Amino acid sequence: MYVREAIGQVLHQLGVRTAFGVVGSANFHYTNALITAGVKFVAARHEGGAAVMADAYARLTGEVSVLSVHQGCGYTNSLTGVAEAAKSGTPLLVLAPEATEPTSNFFVEQGEIARALGAVPLRVRSAATAVADVTRAYEVCTQQRRTVVLNVPIDIQDQELPDQPIPTDRRVVVGPTSPADAEVERFATLLEEARRPVFVAGRGARSPEARAALLALAEQAGAVLATSAVARGLFNGEPWNIDVAGGFSTPLAAELISGADLIVGWGCGLNMWTMRHGRLIGADCAVVQVDIDRTAIGRHRQVDLGLWGDVAETARVVTTSLAGRGALRAGYRTADVRARIERQGRWEQVPFDDESADGRIDPRTLTVEINRILPRERTVSVDSGNFMGYPSMYLDVPDENGFCFTQAFQSVGLGLSTAIGAALARPDRLPVAACGDGGFLMGIAELETVGRLGLPMLVIVYNDAMYGAEVHHFADSGAPLGAVRFPDSDLAAIARGYGYQALTVTRREDLAPLNDWVDDPGRCPMVIDAKVTTNSGSWWLAEAFGH
Template identity: 25%
Template sequence: MSPSVLEQTIDRLQDEPVNADQRKPDQGLTVGRFFLEQLAAWGVKRIYGVIGDANLYFLDDIAKQNKIQYVPFLDENAAALAASAEAKLTGRIGVVLGTSGPGLANMLNGLGDAFADGAGVLAITGQVEGKEVGTDAKQYIQQQLTASPIASYTEMLTDADALPKMLHRFLVMSEVRGCVSHITVPKRMFRDKVNGTVTPYSPHLRQPLLAPDKDVDETFRLIAEAKKPMFLLGRGIEGLTGDAVALADAVGAAVAASMPAMNVFPNGHERFVGGVGLAGSEAASVLMAESDLVVMFGTTWWPDDYTPVAARIVQIDAARENIGVGHLLARGLVGDLSAILPRFAQLAQGLRGEEGERAAWKRRIAEVRAQWRRRIDAEAAQDGSPVAPQRVIKTIAECVAPDAIIALDTGDHTLWFNRIFENRGQQVLLSGRWRTLGFALPAAIAAQLAHPDRQAVAVAGDGGVVQTLMEFKTAVNLNLPITVVVLNNGAYATEMNKMENEGLDRLGSTLNNPDFAAIASACGGAAYKASTGEQLRDCLTKALNEQRPALVEVAASPLKMPHLKI
């Protein structure tokens, strides 16, 4: 008896997988074009980069399409900082392109900023030809070893057909985990054909993480039972201002915020007491020490010297690994605050925040806040030349638009900014944990590209701005009307003042600066100089109304920040 068709098929499949002869879909794209199509499908609008021998084929592909803008920078560090800033600002993946060897090495500082602040960035770097990998070829380095301390995922593409899986995986990881991913491509491989198709973006990657109602309700009861509650807000509650205000009013909480989250709660509100830390307010530290429950909403900021050791803490975050790091917990709650905070506000509607002990707590908040406001108002009213940094920051706060994006560099002015600036809704970009010099200018460029209808203002010190100052020419080339404010105090003021406090020699702390305004003018931008508070207001007003890049250089005094120490 002859075997049936089914038996013949089963016999054949003993030697081959079921779908071995099934042809996989293929779009016929090269590596370079596949990158571009895949990135565009995920909503990437820009690639920041610097040209180099190992990425020329990819640049040719970029030039032949119009879905993604290429933004040429002068230095890979600045390009990576711009990609990091865009990721922080928009929540989308930032992309940076560089060449092999020194290209990647220059890029590492900017990638470090993304790594430290949890910004999802994809770095693409060219590499020497495959036959030269592992040799003494010019600009060769083991890029995966070089990038591994900063990039959570880093691989070299050794076969074009591996790209669809590799790129998709890296995009998912950068999107979901806010990490740096890095792909190295030998330079001629950009022209190789890829067997595969582009994977569309899936909305499940942004699906809210819902906490069980029972856990949410139990956590709310802890907050409702507190007599002296205090909220510490982070970027995790972006877009939830109304619910945050309603909850704070209902339970009678004092409210502080981390620096990137200053815009999420009205700074003029009677319960808002500023930031926490060296650059924060003494009012926040005093009230936190007196509070019987501190609730951390979407933040990991907990500076030991400015927070009470015995604090009773509730922490709520979508990332479970963020909860309870560096401090004890009364309770942790994992979930998306866009679902939890409105639920809290709804549950709080029946509470009366101004009765009994809560009424006394409200009076205490008002007392401490008023003392704090009088102090910083007096600091910001200082007159004279050079201009006190507090006066500079207050003037910026009064002149910029309520929806402006302010990119802060790292330095003495960063501390004064957090102490003095009254936020009216402005988004603040900064190098939060990496704290690199040179962040502000590239970040302002990225902000203006992402939001051309809003003011983009970079605030930098003289020690920081020189790190990336020539990217002002990049802004000119792109015709971006950013405004750069440079506080010129002739020193690395924070370091100089720390050295003085410790009785150390001030070696290396003073600066012999160039004429920053002249450099801006030579680059083709508008340039202004101010040495008094009134001059600064006039110059800043004019600069903000320019239709081209503008730089305002202000002579600032290197005053000592309170509590400063090494």
């Protein structure tokens, strides 16, 4: 057996089910070996798109996904998606062929590039160590929740393995960790004394076990429940859920969080976006952070108590400690707060003046109407830009696996590919991609991938014919804006060229055909080219830039 064949067999036996990529000569053989072993391979049109698809797929399945790219230029094409995955703690394994001769056109320091992105660089060192090297890369992904770049030198791929069996059961299972007893007791004391506690759950709390444990502890402590943007939907259906903390917060959520005397971040970095540059933390508020990654604690802000441990396990042991101290605490859970959450807890319940005019539709009006039409079972994937708060907060999602938010690197152009990965992870749900016109055009090559895969995707383009974040940020400065404004594009016509159905929307009534599309069981993908209003920046961006 050759090394290239062993790579495919070992990864499939370890648990890899899906791989993404663009095939070139250097990754041709081991990509085929993955397919032969039983791994589903999704061919993208660009390595950057493939990386983002793999990232989104891993987020929503919890599985290690594989990205297969060509040496050198294929690898560098993927880097924005790899950086997003690395910053997000996604268990993504990048298989990168490696030219080892500096005279090769394809030679770059691939390991150093990976390290600079925050990924873990590893290498297949020889035919004798190939199986162990691939296995180690997989285990770093699973056990450390890291993105790994496994470099595979070209010459080693074609070497024969020594006679040795391929292992089929090497999986080191790491049990949940909990903080020290003294830290648990100190945390329980803070909860016991708190009158207005708020729990903010982040990426590290996105699991059924963590959700159940946090609900039990929140009931003991009298806490209201919020999430960071990436965990939106985790507490759906709970009466004490105030939705997203940070720039996307409703006025009520911002009020309750800023009035808290204890904020607990559960697998959540409490960064500038989630805490509005710290403005959501009151002067007398204590801050606690729980994270499985020791280096994440206190990274973005000083905390009064940091607990290194698994979210679910930590919540369970603290619940036991707190329950032993007596009856349930009322905390923030009063009749008045509950009634306010029922009346004002969602953005759709916050009144607004419809600013649709002059052939352009208010993005709030647009999104509220689309939300009404679409089925509840959906996955919403959001690109970056001035528009992003509207689909993030006005489109409902069924749970935390119905929302895919690739914003750790804050790159424009990832939305469409994110939606492809999410659609493959959750084929039981309607995939929805929300993009600005700039991001849509950046990722447009993957429209072909959507059609080829037969995904019944809805792509909503918030088309203001500009890079809205920059226009609204610099509009009052007197600086020229010609570099960030563009002629209007007929994106619906472009979509039809890819075989899509398409709508141009300038008013609410233009969305009527969407009802028929939703009811069509054999629907092809659809693009909505929504000509949105341009007179002001979004609320979340105004808040962020106003810092």
